Amino acid sequence: MKEESPKAIFYALAANFGIAVCKFGAAALTGSGSMFAEAIHSTADCGNQLLLLFGLKRSQAPADVLHPLGSGREIYFYSMLVALLLFFVGGAFSVYEGVHRLARHEELSNPIVALVVLGVSVVLEAFSLAGALREIRKSSGNKSLWRWFRETRESELIVVTGEDVAALAGLAIAFCAVLMTMITGNPVYDAAGSIGVGVLLMVIAYLVAREVKSMIVGESASPEVRRAIDAHLRARPEIIRVINLITLQWGKQIVVAVQAEMVEYDSGRAMVDAINVIEADLQRAFPEARWVFFEPDIPRVGEARA
Template sequence: MKEESPKAIFYALAANLGIAICKFAAAAFTGSGSMFAEAIHSTADCGNQLLLLFGLREARKPASPLHPMGGGREINFYSLLVALLLFFVGGAFSVYEGVHRLFAREPLQYAYVALVVLGVSVVLETLSLWGAVKEIRKSHPDKHLWRWFRETRESELLVVAGEDIAALAGLAIAFVAVLLTMVTGNPVYDALGSIGVGVLLMVIAWLVAREVKSMIVGESASPEVRRAIETHLRGRSEIRSIINMITLQWGRHVVVAVQAEMIDYASGRAMVDAINVIEADLQEAFPQVRWVFFEPDVPRV
């Protein structure tokens, strides 16, 4: 697996910062609840990207007596924080704002300004999503997005892609809500748009949080990596059979524990030397494999 690349996060941060400024100005100018909900969403996203960058830095902590495998999994913790913030700050607040405006029925002014800002935001969010998809395609060129979402072990990229998809869908909802309000003169559509954006954000946040929680609990390496490692080991002439193999994703790195039946050796030292060669060769073939625990054994009848 490649080293941490924050490019997608920087794309998203730059896009959301510009979008948030435009949306707050448009919300103040037009009085649009949908626009204000979108502005809060973009502001929350900026904070989320800063959290992810901090998490990537923490994940590079070296091994210590307290954390013998380093801080690689810290990024999962910060990714979960981002998902929770997306749910509460982005989603719940947008729903609250929409419900409030259902009762307040505040008129929408200069709706065309809101539509222009939403259109510009769509362009910027599309560029941000393009940056995230570009990073995804570097390592998974043939995997469709939903399968990648379910199988990826890159929590920070998962969060960025989820945010961008939620943002684009939310912008579409807000655009339709403002347009309907402008055409009909009924501010209820604008309030419903804000509620719709909030519900969408909470659904996306829940999906992201579910995936990140699984990473925190402890997931194996991705299915294709695990299969490739097992195939590599089964092809070693020193190994008679693989009894059991466990992989564990640890941030950007992988832990491999192997229980295998070895061929006959003249001495224990000869077997140890053979195991050392197997481990070194495995780490050369799979640079992401940082730790290998190898146990020679015999199959239990």
Template sequence: MSAESSKAIFYALAANAGIAIIKFAATALTGSGAMFAEAIHSSADCGNQLLLLFGLRQSRKPPSPLHPMGSGRAINFYSLLVALLLFFVGGAFSVYEGIHRLIAREPLQHAYVAIAVLGISVVLETLSLIGALRAIRAGAPTKSLWRWFRETRESDLLVVAGEDIAALAGLAIAFAAVLLTVVTGNPVWDALGSIGVGLLLMTIAGLIAREVKSMIVGESASPEMRGEIETFLRARGEIRSIINLITLQWGKEIVVAVQAEMIYYAESRAMVAAINVIEADLQAKFPQVRWVFFEPDFVVR
């Protein structure tokens, strides 16, 4: 876990804790369904960040006989839990609350308090998102946000960024709903705002869950990293050709399996020594590569 990624989680936790307290106070004053949905969302986000921190701690466990390659991928499991919590606790509950208020038609009180709180929340969530974007840019300075979302192997940072984006979009919906309720005097808009926030959260949670599921199943290293590793190996004078190259992202570390045709060596010990040098140089150049499995083979011509 990088320092920037760690900071992004703590920024999000601090922002959401403050926002949740303010939103619950505003809900008590205004009776706003959209505000209550936002308060529940922020509370769920606090729990999510704590769950991510716990998952990161679990992922640092050293290798053991039961888990010989360590527990680096444990963070993917906890990231999936966070996505599910965002879907059900944040999204589904908001939809339920909106439908309830749509039927009850409860009036909105002290609407300007709700608007002020939403404005403060936007500022705090923006600061949290800036922290997440800073961490993203540190690792992928040239990628678009959508491309990073599809290609990243950092499930913890993926969840934090997704939550922050969902929060800002949800605040925009809640702000519009409360404003329309004030202008029209019709509480239906407030109820629809709660439903809109819930549907948005469920959509983003579904996208996050899809990406994290792929990581749990097992993804290769990022396209850039895999390309750099392949280029490095093909440039080695000891290797005649690469037959097969497999990379596997294992938490923050990478597993590399190489099947290659070596140049001619009169003795097997000389070939083994050459392979050892290649492995050592590969790990020196790419510190993320924790394990290297090298199989010398030949191509039938």
């Protein structure tokens, strides 16, 4: 998690608040199920962003006896809550609303208003997604969006990006549903649009929840960071061989555990001093490596030296 991440959350909060107000007004004027589903979705998104901001604040709590490594992973809990809300409040409710309107065949009024609001919403959601993508590009390099999604450890940015992608796709579905209803006069398209928006939200929520669950269980640092730490250690003249390297993402910080074969030293004190130098240099090179645990060891019988 990077310090810039809250910017993406604020972009999304501002955009979704404006969108929710417009959508509720349009839903009241038009009676559109797709529009009402979209309004509920945007309202849920506002609550989600507030939860993420609260989670970020909580994750900055200092270490104590009960939480000796701090509360950095607390943001994962709030990210999971957001994913569940996106699934049930956004997705499942939209499906329910669509099925309900499908059974009642409610007519759509003032479809032009709905289309205008949906068009404005697309612009605002695109602004929010652009803000999230700017934050992603700062750390993703040339990765594709999907690869970044699978490898990043910034849970709150995963949630915001997932919401924005779902919102834009959902708006496209709602726009097409309202347009087809206006052209054909058949409200089934509008109801089907609401169901489509709900299914889309549930799929996105599932993908987000799957990634966040992996972080809660305990993920290593991102692959490129782990490779860089490994290369840094192998280049040290004090180390003959890195036997084992474990990294654990802890919010925006990393726990590093190293088991390595060291060169020969005249005394235990000399080896301890060398290890302290290695740890200090590692933390200078990787400031996010808040905790480093180093164990000097020798290869087990049958293990070849690197």
